[in-house]
Amino acid sequence: MKLALLGDRGKVGRVLAPALEAAGHDVRGIGRGEAIDVEGLDAAIDFTTPEVGEGNVRACLEQGVHCVVGTTGLDLAPLGSLAQERGLVLFHAPNFALGAVLMMRFAQEAAAHMPRAEIVELHNEAKRDAPSGTAKATASLVGGDPAIHSVRLPGLVAHQEVLFGGEGQLLTIRHDTYSREAFVPGVLLALEKLPQLPPGLTVGLDAVL
Ligand code: NAP
Numbered sequence: 006m007k008l009a010l011l012g013d014r015g016k017v018g019r020v021l022a023p024a025l026e027a028a029g030h031d032v033r034g035i036g037r038g039e040a041i042d043v044e045g046l047d048a049a050i051d052f053t054t055p056e057v058g059e060g061n062v063r064a065c066l067e068q069g070v071h072c073v074v075g076t077t078g079l080d081l082a083p084l085g086s087l088a089q090e091r092g093l094v095l096f097h098a099p100n101f102a103l104g105a106v107l108m109m110r111f112a113q114e115a116a117a118h119m120p121r122a123e124i125v126e127l128h129n130e131a132k133r134d135a136p137s138g139t140a141k142a143t144a145s146l147v148g149g150d151p152a153i154h155s156v157r158l159p160g161l162v163a164h165q166e167v168l169f170g171g172e173g174q175l176l177t178i179r180h181d182t183y184s185r186e187a188f189v190p191g192v193l194l195a196l197e198k199l200p201q202l203p204p205g206l207t208v209g210l211d212a213v214l
Contacts, residue, residue, distance in 0.1 A: 006196060009043040009070070011035045011061045012053035016131075017075060020185040021052065021192060028193055044068045048199060050192065051076050055134050059084065066093055073195050075101060075188065078134030085206025094202045098210045099138030101191030105165070106210045108180035109139070112167040113146040115176055119169035122147050127156040127164040139165055142209065 008025060012018040013034030025032050035041060037057075041064040043049050049065035051058055055078035062072050062079070066087050074081070074097040081097055088095035100106065116122055124147075126140040135155035136144075144151050147167065163182040168175060182188075191210050198213040207213075 006047040007031045007033075007045070008196075009033045009035055009041075009046050009049040009065065011041070011049060011051045011065075012076070015052055017052040017185050017188060021050070021189060024186070024189040025050075025192075030196070041065065041068075043070045046070050048073060048196060050074075050196075055079060062095070063087065066091055066095065069093065071199055072096070073192060073199070075192070077138035081206055081208070089205035092204045094199050094204060095206045096195050096199065096202060096213075097206070097208050098191060098195065099142045099208070100163070101188040101195070101210065102163070102180070102182050103191060103210070103214075104187070105139055105163075105180045105182070106191075106214065108165065108167065108178055109143050109146055110211070111178050112143055112169075115167070115169050115178065116147040116149070119171050119176060120149055121170045122149070122151040123168050123170075124151055124153045125156065125166045125168065126153065127158070127161050129161050129163075130157045130159050132157060137163070137165070139163075143167060 008030050013022045014036050043065050048071040050073045051061050052075040058076035058079045071094040124140050126137045136153040140153045166179045
């Protein structure tokens with residue numbers, strides 16, 4: 006596919022760009038301050054920041070290009086409406102790591118039997134938004150409005166624990182992302198499934214697994 010990668014020099018972008026090329030895609034990197042010229046491309050991928058992501062995605066949709074969004078903390082509903090109007094796919098996964106999707110599934114299953122839960126999400130200090138998109142998605146799957154604790158420290162990548170407390174017992178479901186390679190297979194899968202997705206917003210890797 007002919008792709009644009011917005012944020013190609015970021016921590017995720019630096020890993021994703023060569024992995025997309027290695028998978029046979031043609032990648033046009035777009036960094037801060039560079040023109041968003043994506044007309045004629047098959048899809049755009051955004052891994053930038055909560056401040057600029059919405060404008061980036063809007064610009065890509067307005068040029069008639071499907072979007073895969075990794076940037077978290079965006080208000081995607083209006084962008085979903087724009088995508089729907091234009092007959093384009095807008096796909097977002099709060100977490101592109103397969104193990105994290107399984108963690109969320111298992112947490113949803115555990116909550117049916119152990120409803121008292123709290124979530125601890127731990128990320129690198131550079132992550133701007135809190136709580137994380139994954140923590141919010143997990144909370145909505147678990148139900149009951151569980152407390153979310155956000156930790157931001159150097160050395161961390163992306164980690165989450167879902168704690169279920171019961172009389173005399175504690176169940177912990179934990180996922181650790183140690184490097185940004187963890188996000189590559191999820192992005193490749195989303196690109197592969199784009200033609201099968203309906204126009205408008207689709208959220209979560211679950212939808213393409
Ligand atoms: P990062 O290292 O800060 O990278 C962001 C990149 O975007 C930087 O290179 C930045 O340029 C660039 N940028 C800033 N404004 C831009 C613009 N207007 N157009 C194009 N590029 C622009 O962050 P990261 O760790 O790669 O993460 C990026 C985003 O993805 C964050 O929102 C993070 O939470 C999210 N994320 C999501 C997942 C997932 O699975 N969904 C996984 C990891 C991260 P400068 O260097 O010049 O500032």
